[in-house]
Amino acid sequence: MKQPEATRLVDVAAAAGVSLATASRAMSGGSGVSDELAGHVRAIADRLGYIPNVHARGLAGGLIASIGLVVHEIGDPYFAEISSGVIHRAAADGQSVQITHADRDPVSELAQVSALVMQRVGSIIIAGSGYTDAALEAPLDEALARYRARGGRVAVIGRHHLAVDAVLPDNVGAGRSIAQHLVGLGHRRVGLVAGPLDLNTVQDRLDGLRSVFARAGVATHTVSHAFTREGGIDGTNELLDAGRDVTAIVALNDAMALGALRVLRERGIRVPDEMSVAGVDDITVVADIAPALTTARIPMAEMGREAVALTLRREADEPRRIELGHELVVRQSTSAPRVGYNSPS
Amino acid sequence: MKQPEATRLVDVAAAAGVSLATASRAMSGGSGVSDELAGHVRAIADRLGYIPNVHARGLAGGLIASIGLVVHEIGDPYFAEISSGVIHRAAADGQSVQITHADRDPVSELAQVSALVMQRVGSIIIAGSGYTDAALEAPLDEALARYRARGGRVAVIGRHHLAVDAVLPDNVGAGRSIAQHLVGLGHRRVGLVAGPLDLNTVQDRLDGLRSVFARAGVATHTVSHAFTREGGIDGTNELLDAGRDVTAIVALNDAMALGALRVLRERGIRVPDEMSVAGVDDITVVADIAPALTTARIPMAEMGREAVALTLRREADEPRRIELGHELVVRQSTSAPRVGYNSPS
DNA sequence: GTTGTAGTGGAAAGCGCTTTCGGAAGCGCT
DNA sequence: AGCGCTTCCGAAAGCGCTTTCCACTACAAC
CATH class of the missing domain: 3.40.50.2300 (Response regulator)
Structure with missing residues (x-):
């Protein structure tokens, strides 16, 4: 149960020919020891393979x-x-x-x-x-x-x-960049698949998105679900079932975007031809998938x-x-909206 | 520096009307205390919000x-x-x-x-x-x-x-299942994108794959790179550049498969039409991508x-x-090889 | 009535370290 | 030489817990 050959600070002190207190001061960088003595003690400690006991330190x-x-x-x-x-x-x-x-x-x-x-x-x-x-x-x-x-x-x-x-x-900036990108492509009706609205991350990203969309006169429809892949699935389904004829979906993070992509694939809605999709975060995997996801990179x-x-x-x-x-990363999941698609009438 | 209102074991002991020793025995499940007394002490401890000091425990x-x-x-x-x-x-x-x-x-x-x-x-x-x-x-x-x-x-x-x-x-079994699936689809030439060959996981999966492919008379060509997405990219490039006319690629894990998918997409090789791709692990994301990856699920x-x-x-x-x-999960990245594709001559 | 036998209390010895306190030594100054 | 001052060091006091060693009480078994 007890460790047999553990070198303790007293051992170091003895080997260095100083007192326990001095050894301690030398090791934990405290004041009250000359630099040379401290260096000497530390050298001895190294040679002995001394490793301080975390618990003793924590206790004391x-x-x-x-x-x-x-x-x-x-x-x-x-x-x-x-x-x-x-x-x-x-x-x-x-x-x-x-x-x-x-x-x-x-x-x-x-x-x-x-x-x-x-x-x-x-x-x-x-x-x-x-x-x-x-x-x-x-x-x-x-x-x-x-x-x-x-x-x-x-x-x-x-x-x-x-x-x-x-x-x-820069969550606000990330939202703005995504929105500007979509506005630039010509989207006029965008669905926002958000996480819980009382999370500051969601709010900030939403603020960035909406400020740009509002100024550009773009209509948005927001749904809120869990901030996960599953939430993305639920949110996208809700959006689609509500019959909103949006031409682009912005998921408030990449996990939700992955869920959105899945739903669109299952429903046979082609990305980006029939629907553009963008996320936020740039988690590693979204660069490799098809279509590679347009997103705003957050340096995690x-x-x-x-x-x-x-x-x-x-x-x-x-x-x-x-x-x-943040950094806007434009990949293949977004494009200009195709005329004729998504117009129910 | 000192925590003022930390409840210690003595406090619990006092509140429970028992001795320190008994309280200690009750808390750390030692013998020598009746179950009821131990339960009582633990109840008091809970009520007091007592949390044992890890360091004292570690030291003692x-x-x-x-x-x-x-x-x-x-x-x-x-x-x-x-x-x-x-x-x-x-x-x-x-x-x-x-x-x-x-x-x-x-x-x-x-x-x-x-x-x-x-x-x-x-x-x-x-x-x-x-x-x-x-x-x-x-x-x-x-x-x-x-x-x-x-x-x-x-x-x-x-x-x-x-x-x-x-x-x-079950790495061997996972390899076997993937191989059987591919053999069943009619593939005759398969590329194996492996990680370092001295890793037992790689060896086991490879063993499973090869045992089945060998028996079925399927030709395999193996390349070895890092056990990561980047390794998958390198391996797939090597395989393709070597001009091997394989109809399927098995990556030894999903990370490598993601890399393979990326290379194929960049080269304009359609999956699964022109090339089937399979992985191993079933990390969460591969179910959502397009094409969804056929893989062998390892219960991580x-x-x-x-x-x-x-x-x-x-x-x-x-x-x-x-x-x-393990569990074979067949998705969309594998299909029967198309005649006419991949035959250079 | 004697002997066990659990269950419990009290006291105390550490676990290895940091830190306070007081003393010893070295320094510059008068 | 004598003084105060700064540096540095050694002894010792814990930090909160687990354990061991007894002593002691019940209560059952013989």
Whole structure:
């Protein structure tokens, strides 16, 4: 049960001919040790293959060099790619990453954060939209505030209603770009397949889309379902069943776009000939499918990396936000509307 | 720095009117407490919102209730879906999951495992193929043996050359099913786009494919590249550039199949009219694309769940292996070869 | 009435580390 | 030489938990 040959800090101290306290100060970069002595101790530690015991550190010191990452569902490519960025950047910094699922449920999300706090992780990164309803965010906000008061570092990805460091993709701009692209192609009636309307990501993308469409006098019809492939299927079916004669469908993320594509294929509606389809995110796979999806690229892995970088900075001053750009990626799923199609009469 | 209102075990003990020792026994399921008293203590603990301090436990007890999961790259849907299964099952059991990247590198993989061992995680799950070259696996095997000797639980997913609990998909069967399907459609010349040949997953799938093709007198041509979408692109290009007049391409996993589909689309080769394409895995997205991919389903999430289940069993007897089935999923990317196509002369 | 035998309480010893505290040593200054 | 000052170091006190070792109470079995 006990590890037999584990080198402890006392062993290092003995080998280096210093006291335990000095060894500790040398290892954890504390002050009170001369640089040369510290260097010497660290050299000895390396030679002995010493690896600090995380739990002893956690018990004695408070927080540990570990990142807690909350995503909704790691099976979702959007979160998988963000996580990949987090893990890569964290590894470069010698930090381990604990991932938990919030399952798109605010209650579960709060529970996961609490669990992470109790594990004494040094930083918490929350990925995924927040609710625009402040009441739903309040408990989370409080929990995070308490955690930060204790020295914890927090960063959120893609949500901006919390008073913490944030990495924000350009959702509004992404929506605008997609809309401009469609307007440029000549579409006049567009269906918007959205996720839950109280998510800030959905709202922002919708704002971008509608601002452009409204100015161009393009009619839009919006349906709202789960922010997943299944939601895309439901939304597209609803749109089609309602008999809206739209010439293009914008899904609020690529997962929904994939669902839309599937429904259109099953119904024998050709893309882009009879219906243009666009998404948002540019998850890896949508570049390879036929027709390759027109979408607005959100730099997911980079968002993950930046979030880790935010938790690393020393100064604990006021919340900072990093805004990342987007990029319109035009592929084959969009084209000018064909006259004669989609006009029921 | 110190958490002010953290409920500790002594608090629970006081509230329940029992001693610290009894409370500890009640919480960690040890013997020496009546079930009713234990239940009472746990109820009080719940009411107080008590969450045990992981680090104190880790320090005192040896290993902690946490799972270390090693995958190659979480951005890869295959690993993302496995991870999803692991996280869900672990959460149901109150365990946290630490994910690290091995980046398809045996050296890195070993380093990750060592790091996890030092973190005193209670179990380690390694996902991803092993090398059939025993020399490459030896260091890992030794490290795991030491860890197990200390009470650590280990499970591997999809590799069978280690003396530990394993969850194994039916790779051979999957290969056979795909081959039978293609033989049944009348294909006589098939290209195999494989990953690295020293990975047991690749070998097993290849064995299944070739055994059936050989018996049916079908000619095969194999190329080997990275086990990723990019590898699929390279492999398909190599196959096509070599002028092999195959009527079907089997990619050894869906990621490679996606790459193959992309190359074929770029070259204007129609699927399945001019070329049938099949994959293995059935990652979520391949059901939605056009043409929907014919593939052999490997139950990834279930593999993740089973791996966690394996680490949970009490008896530390000899290695157990759980073999899961596969399922041929015929979609639109395969059809009978068209006479006249692909015959250069 | 004596002996077991669970179940429980109390006390205490760590687990390996960080950190506080006070002392020792080295420095420049008067 | 004497003073205060800064540096650096060693001893020791925990961090919250698991465990072990007894002691003690019931209550059943002999």
